[in-house]
Amino acid sequence: MRRAIVTRWSGATLGATALWPFLRIVDSKADGVVDSRRSVSVFDFMSESQRTAVMNFDFGVDQLRAIERAQDYLQAKGGGQVYFPYGGYGITGPIINRANISLIGSERLPTLKNVNKEYSFRMSSIFAPGNFHPEYVGRLRAVPCDRIKVGSVVMLRNSRDAATLSKDDCVIIMSDEYYVSSGFKIPKYIFLNEIVSVNGELVQLKYSIDREFEGGFIRLDGTQIGRDGVPLFFWRNGEIRNFRVDTKGFYISDSATLNCRFDNIRIDSAKCGVYGNAYQRTVFSNISGKVDDGVGETSLCSLMTRIENFKFEMSKGSGDRPQTGISIQENGRKIVYSNGKVDFGSVRLRAALVNYINAEECSVLGLEIAHRGAHENAVVQYSDATRAGRVACANNTTQVQYDGVRCARYYSFSGSDDPNNVVGNKLVESKFTGTVSSGECGRMVAVQGKNTIRQCDFGDGKPLFGATVANQEFEDSYLAGNRKLELPREFFKRNVIRGIRSHGGLQLAG
Incomplete structure (x- = not known):
């Protein structure tokens, strides 16, 4: 009609x-x-x-x-x-x-x-704002540069390479250092940029680079082929x-x-609220609706990007991928999720609800999460996918509310071969309520980089700490419900413990 x-x-x-x-x-x-x-x-x-x-x-x-x-x-x-x-x-x-x-x-x-x-x-x-999958990006060959410094000027190693560059060209500055994720090469740093001017071997860029590293220069000229040709x-x-x-x-x-x-x-209707690779200096604002499989995934060196004022409801799922919450991964840096509300309904979740994997200086602020189903992983998890190097650092999760969940653990700082690889993470002003099915609210193993947990409530779960955990700060928080916490005296000597109580008023015992 x-x-x-x-x-x-x-x-x-x-x-x-x-x-x-x-x-x-x-x-x-x-x-x-x-x-x-x-x-x-x-x-x-x-x-x-x-x-x-x-x-x-x-x-x-x-x-x-x-x-x-x-x-x-x-x-x-x-x-x-x-x-x-x-x-x-x-x-x-x-x-x-x-x-x-x-x-x-x-x-x-x-x-x-x-x-x-x-x-x-x-x-x-609906939209294709780029074609940038790591399977293809990892194959790119860069023009060699002198060591790339902080700032907006890059010096080519060979001045003859400047002849191929001109004003307004789209370019990628990429580090030589990389790791392998799901079989793909993931550079530690990728900077998308535009050329302002070329003067001999000196290339002036529109946007500054905030890291120093060995790397190279790639001009996208239409000959580098990605997905679907x-x-x-x-x-x-x-x-x-x-x-x-x-x-x-x-x-x-x-x-x-x-x-x-x-x-x-x-x-x-869509599989995910925010999903993609290499979002740089980009803003998502006032995004809402029903999603099948995930809230947000920012991957492949996403940088200086904000996702703000979002509200999502999770459906039963498409069935072709695990349902997830927020995931910052593959060397994402300075990414902020803020002022968000997520209703997971009663779906069965197997991934962490807020997941930092190889992320640096990232934040989740003012997030409210509701879930009425079974959960088999952490609420907030910091982890290292490479098992080498300092890759998950200076993350900040604040003002998180999480209601009605049964989960194996509430937060997790995961150790690896390098005890200093998880450092600078913060979990602040967060409240998680519900029953912890395993009786364990947190796990921290072999972590020695400084991390902070402050003004948090972890319900009735009991934390588990490895024998070598050191340099952690726990302040003004509730752990272990009404159970008395028994921890070795050596743990108190190696870490800062202040004002930790159970809901029954019991002090943390040492």
Whole structure:
């Protein structure tokens, strides 16, 4: 049945064709809705039948080519914004995001729905803001540089390599040091960047590098091929705002972004709330909805990225991958998840709800978690996937609320061959309530780097500490419910213990 459309002026019912001139008037204000940059309406690149399908929420009409034509037009003019009037847009593959081009929906939130009948990781997504899977990134060969220093200038080892570079080129600065994760080479550092100028062997970059390391320089020129035969690329200087998304896959696939923003996204259906690789200097704000398999996964050297004001509900799951919470992994640095609410419902979770794997200076702030099902892992876990080196450090988890869970342990600092590899982690102002099925609330083995637990409540679980644990700070917290804690006196000599009590008022015994 054809959907009628009611105008906001008179309440009269009009067909899509009759309403089109009025929509064009509204679209002419798109510059004011977004910002002062060049803006076009995607309707300008559609046939009348396509516009009718959008306004009637007919997802059976593929609108992908029209969206691509709008981006082509703006790309030829140096960038701008594609405005999407309210309606339903069916697409049969991902929208490949272009540099300096934003996609802005009506404030009523138009719907983008992937209707590809056969599931494919990439082809079932809504947006493709990059193509950057570690299977392909790990194969790249870098132009050698002198030791890369903190700052925005890189010196090439051979000045003749400068002839291949020019202003505004997309480049990757990558460390020689790496480890192997799931069979893929993961560089310790990856910096996505743009070239400002080239002067002999000196290359001026747009964004500063905050680490010193041995590494090299890669210009993305379209010849480095990634998943599905698509060249490796990253999306830069753009925004996606005001959309509903609906897909049986991930709404973002194989990402890599630099100076981008995702804002006001409502998920009707997708596998994960935030998922992807190499998000750098990127913001996710006001993301919400129903997800099948995970809250957030930021991987492959994601850097200086914020995920804020998010709210997710977990469904029963897709069945093709384990359900997870927040995971910061593969050398993520300076990533902040803040002001989030997650309802896991009664699903059976086997992974840690907040998981740091090879992460540095990352934070989870003001997170509220509700779960009414069985849980078989940690609430918060710090771990080292490499078993070598200082790779999980300076993380900060604060103001976490976790209700109604049965779990094997509440927090875990995991040791490895190097006792100093887990260091600088903080768990502050956190409250976890519920029954600990194993009677064990925390496990810390062979950890000697300094970590802090302060003003926390770990319910009725009892902590387990290895004989060599040292340099830890435990302050003003509740552990072990009503049970008396018996720990060796040597533990008190090697660690700072202040104000630790059980709920029954028992002091920590030594």
